[in-house]
Every structure is written in structure tokens, then in C-alpha cells.
Amino acid sequence: MSPAHTEQRQFPVLEDCLQLGGITLTRLAERVGRTPFYAYEREHIQSRIALLRSTLPPELQLHYAIKANPMPALVQMMGSLVDGFDVASGGELKTALDAGMPPSHISFAGPGKTSSELRCAIAAGVLLHLESEEEMARAARIGEQMGLTPRVAVRVNPEFELKYAGMKMAGGARQFGVDAERVPAMLRKLGALGLDFQGFHLFCGAQNLSSRAICEAQRLCVELGLRLAAHAPAPLRVLNIGGGFGVPYFPGERALDLPAVADGLHETMLGLTAESPQTRLVLELGRYLVAESGVYVCRVLERKVSHGQVFVITDGGMHHHLAASGNFGQVIRKNYPVAIGNRMQAGPREIATVVGPLCTPLDTLADSMELARAEPGDFVVVFQSGAYGLTASPTAFLSHPLPLEVLV
Incomplete structure (x- = not known):
């Protein structure tokens, strides 16, 4: 039902038809009422978080990065499963607050925050991840105008990067965070401004399947955070080391060795606790x-x-699922796992290219892929689609209707 040699989650099949949340695809499509649509399984998300809880050190705080999938019903469910939310816009902040997450458990990262977003975040009492000295100055001015003391952490751009990451977000010149060598001077100004310093945020990269690289980056992040804490105007209370845990999408990719990551984190946390016992270590995951x-x-x-x-x-395509088309960061296009969802086991197969209705050759969901022979009315299913799907896509292109989203 998916490309060979790719270790990934397998959905059950009943009578040659895919099952989602205990419902066959055909029945689910009838309930949804139209295609295209996204469907997300509650049970899988709950099981994934339970696995993390049972494998990773219990002292670790687990946050959900809403940018991965901001569907309100999904975020609402997440609120009872994780320790906090991380947001990257005023819209995501509203989603997080509407889901009932306490503001003290919400952090707000990302470059280019508007003054309106800063006001909302400061008024709500969420933790601002400062991305620049200028943003720090604006937050201080806004806080003074509102009669409130902003809660802040400094996002650090370290000298190192997350090796083998599908998307690198640290090391060298970056729009994210403050270069590590500039942070001590920034912390002195932060103290003079009277901001409520909480800690640091370091996010090195995303979509990584190498446990060794992740463990090394986590260790380096903690060591850097502790060194910078010597310049801070208050004790280091929070250290957010990002996430970067990847999932397999393409042939030959193997699932992340989570126990190996846990072993590395255990050693890293021993060092952190010995030197700074009051510090909470936060792991921020979305895609995983x-x-x-x-x-x-x-x-x-x-x-x-x-x-x-x-x-x-x-009737679907790139405008709904940019990542599956290969236009969301892929250098060389590879097929996502795709199947004909109501012809999973039997019948003839063929090499086919799956395309959508857009007037561009980029609108390709599967290129020259072996699939069950599809006929009009059949369902094409793109797996691994729970993260960076709808909201990461150019939905306004050619003005086709938006797909629906369901949580089953």
C-alpha cells in the first residue's frame, strides 16, 4: 500500500478498502460528503504521544508546535495530551488560547512579529521568544505602554547546525534568532529594560531521522544555554531545545530510533539538572x-x-497539498506514499502519474508510480499528510474550493 523499504505507519484494510479511525474510506467519504478532504486519526496521535511519554525522560516538557497542523479540533485534543503549545503568529495564538491552554504554557516564536501580535501576546501573558534586539525593544515599549511586564526568552542562533536535517534553521547567517555571540550584550540590555527573563529557545532544524545527529544537537543546545545563562539577568527557568524529529516519507528512509534519542536526552538532562536544577527542558515537536x-x-x-x-x-492537487507535489523544500522531487484507497489489495496494477486540475505541470501528486489501476470515482490517498498539508499550500491558486478536514 506504500513504497517498499519505507518504514512508516500502516493503516488497516477491510475488504480491499483503507480504514481510517475504524471507518472504511468509502464510508468516511460518504460521511464527509465531498472530496477532496484531509482526515486525521485521534488514536494514532494519542498513541504517538503515549510512546514519547513512556520513552523520553519524565522530567521533559513536551510542547506541540501548532504550525504543523493548526486544525482547531486537533489542537483542542492536543491540549489534554501535551504540556504546552508553541505558536508562530497571532492567528495561531488565538487558536491556542481558544483551545484552553493556559497562557503561561504557550510560547510565541518567529521573526517579524507585528506590534499588534506583540500586544496580544503581552496582554495574554504568553512567553515571547525574542528574535532580535529590535523586537526586544519594541516588546519593552509595548509592555510599558500597557503597564505589563512581558515574559520573554531569547531565541539563539547557535554556531552549530542540526546535521542531516531536511530543513536547517541554525548555524551561519539566519533570519531566525540572535547570533550566539551577540546574546550576552542583548541580555544586559534586557535586564536594564526590566523584562521578565525566562530562558532561551534554540531550534536547529527539522525533519531529521538521525538519532545521533539529534542527540549531538540537543547536547550542544543545553551546553550553550548554560554558558549563556551566566550573562542572564535572572535564573534560567526554561530551555526550549526545539525538536527536529523526522518521519519517513520516501523509499529507503527508516524511522527515527526513539530509544536512542531518549538515552541521549537522559544523559543531557543529568548535566542540566546538576548545573541548573530549576531549569525546565522543553522539547517542541510538530511533524513527529x-x-x-x-x-x-x-x-x-x-x-x-x-x-x-x-x-x-x-479533483485535488498541489493547491491543497504542496508538500506532496514536491514543491515544499524538496531539491529532487520524490513521491510521497500514495495508493488507490479503495483498491488496496487485489486487481491489476500499472505505472501511472497522478495529477490534479491545475494549469501547471507542477500539479503532480505521484509521478510514474506503481499503483492499482484507477477508474473514475476511485479514491487517491496520500499518506503521511497530517503535518504541513493544507495550511502550507497555495489554496487560492485558481480559486478551487478548499478541502474539508475531519478528525476521526
């Missing part, structure tokens, strides 16, 4: 919690043969 819980489902409209190549034309 939700990616494998979700599928994107669209319906086959017609088959077309051009110069001997079979095209399966659907």
Missing part, C-alpha cells in the same frame, strides 16, 4: 506528533493516456 496520523483523499475524475503514459486526473 501528527504527520503519520493523516491522509489526503481526492477522487479520480478521469484516466488519460498521452504518448503511452497513463495520467490519473483528480
Whole structure:
């Protein structure tokens, strides 16, 4: 049902039809009422978080990065499973607050925060991750105007990067955070401004499947945080070391060795506790919690043969799922795991290219992939679609309707 040699979550099949949340795909499509749609499984998300809780050190705080999937119902469910939320916009902040997460358990990161966003965050009492000296000065001015003391942490751009990360976000020149060598001087100004210093945020990269690289980056993040804490105007209470845990998408990729990561974190936390026992270590995960819980489902409209190549034309595509089209950071395009969801086990197979209705050759969900022979009315399913799907896509392109989202 998915490319060989890729270790990933497997959905059950009943009578040749995929099951989601205990419901067959055909029945689920009837309940949703139309295609395309995204579906996310509650049970898988709950199981993934339970696995993390039982494997990682119990003192570790687990936060959900809402940018991975901000569907309100999903975020509401997450609120009872994790220790906090991390947001990256005023809209995500509203989603987090609406879900009932206490403001003291919400952090707000990201460059280019507007003054309006800063006011909302300061008024709510969430933890601001300062991305620059200028943002620090604006936060101080706004806090003074409002008669409130902003709670802040400094986002640090370290000298090192997360090796083998699918997306590197630290090391060298970056728009994220404050270069490590500038942080001591910034902390002196922060103390003079009277801001409520809480700690540091270090996020080195995303989508990493190497436990060794993740452990090394986590150790270096903690060591750097402790060194910088010597310049801080208050004790180090929070150290957010990001996440970066990846999931397998493509042939040959192997799932992250979570026990190995846990072993490394245990050693790292021993050092942190010995030197700074009051510090809470925060792990911020998004993709790892939700990616494998979700599928994107669209319906086959017609088959077309051009110069001997079979095209399966659907009512969904790049405008709903940019990542699956290969246009969300891939250097060389690779197929996401894709299947004909109502023809999972039996029947003839063929090499086909799955495309959507957009007027661009970029609108490709599967390129020359072996699939069950699809007919009009069948369902194309893109797996690993629970993270960076709908809200990471150009939904306004060509003005097609938005897909629905369901939590099952």
C-alpha cells in the first residue's frame, strides 16, 4: 500500500478498502460528503504521544508546535495530551488560547512579529521568544505602554547546525534568532529594560531521522544555554531545545530510533539538572506528533493516456497539498506514499502519474508510480499528510474550493 523499504505507519484494510479511525474510506467519504478532504486519526496521535511519554525522560516538557497542523479540533485534543503549545503568529495564538491552554504554557516564536501580535501576546501573558534586539525593544515599549511586564526568552542562533536535517534553521547567517555571540550584550540590555527573563529557545532544524545527529544537537543546545545563562539577568527557568524529529516519507528512509534519542536526552538532562536544577527542558515537536496520523483523499475524475503514459486526473492537487507535489523544500522531487484507497489489495496494477486540475505541470501528486489501476470515482490517498498539508499550500491558486478536514 506504500513504497517498499519505507518504514512508516500502516493503516488497516477491510475488504480491499483503507480504514481510517475504524471507518472504511468509502464510508468516511460518504460521511464527509465531498472530496477532496484531509482526515486525521485521534488514536494514532494519542498513541504517538503515549510512546514519547513512556520513552523520553519524565522530567521533559513536551510542547506541540501548532504550525504543523493548526486544525482547531486537533489542537483542542492536543491540549489534554501535551504540556504546552508553541505558536508562530497571532492567528495561531488565538487558536491556542481558544483551545484552553493556559497562557503561561504557550510560547510565541518567529521573526517579524507585528506590534499588534506583540500586544496580544503581552496582554495574554504568553512567553515571547525574542528574535532580535529590535523586537526586544519594541516588546519593552509595548509592555510599558500597557503597564505589563512581558515574559520573554531569547531565541539563539547557535554556531552549530542540526546535521542531516531536511530543513536547517541554525548555524551561519539566519533570519531566525540572535547570533550566539551577540546574546550576552542583548541580555544586559534586557535586564536594564526590566523584562521578565525566562530562558532561551534554540531550534536547529527539522525533519531529521538521525538519532545521533539529534542527540549531538540537543547536547550542544543545553551546553550553550548554560554558558549563556551566566550573562542572564535572572535564573534560567526554561530551555526550549526545539525538536527536529523526522518521519519517513520516501523509499529507503527508516524511522527515527526513539530509544536512542531518549538515552541521549537522559544523559543531557543529568548535566542540566546538576548545573541548573530549576531549569525546565522543553522539547517542541510538530511533524513527529501528527504527520503519520493523516491522509489526503481526492477522487479520480478521469484516466488519460498521452504518448503511452497513463495520467490519473483528480479533483485535488498541489493547491491543497504542496508538500506532496514536491514543491515544499524538496531539491529532487520524490513521491510521497500514495495508493488507490479503495483498491488496496487485489486487481491489476500499472505505472501511472497522478495529477490534479491545475494549469501547471507542477500539479503532480505521484509521478510514474506503481499503483492499482484507477477508474473514475476511485479514491487517491496520500499518506503521511497530517503535518504541513493544507495550511502550507497555495489554496487560492485558481480559486478551487478548499478541502474539508475531519478528525476521526
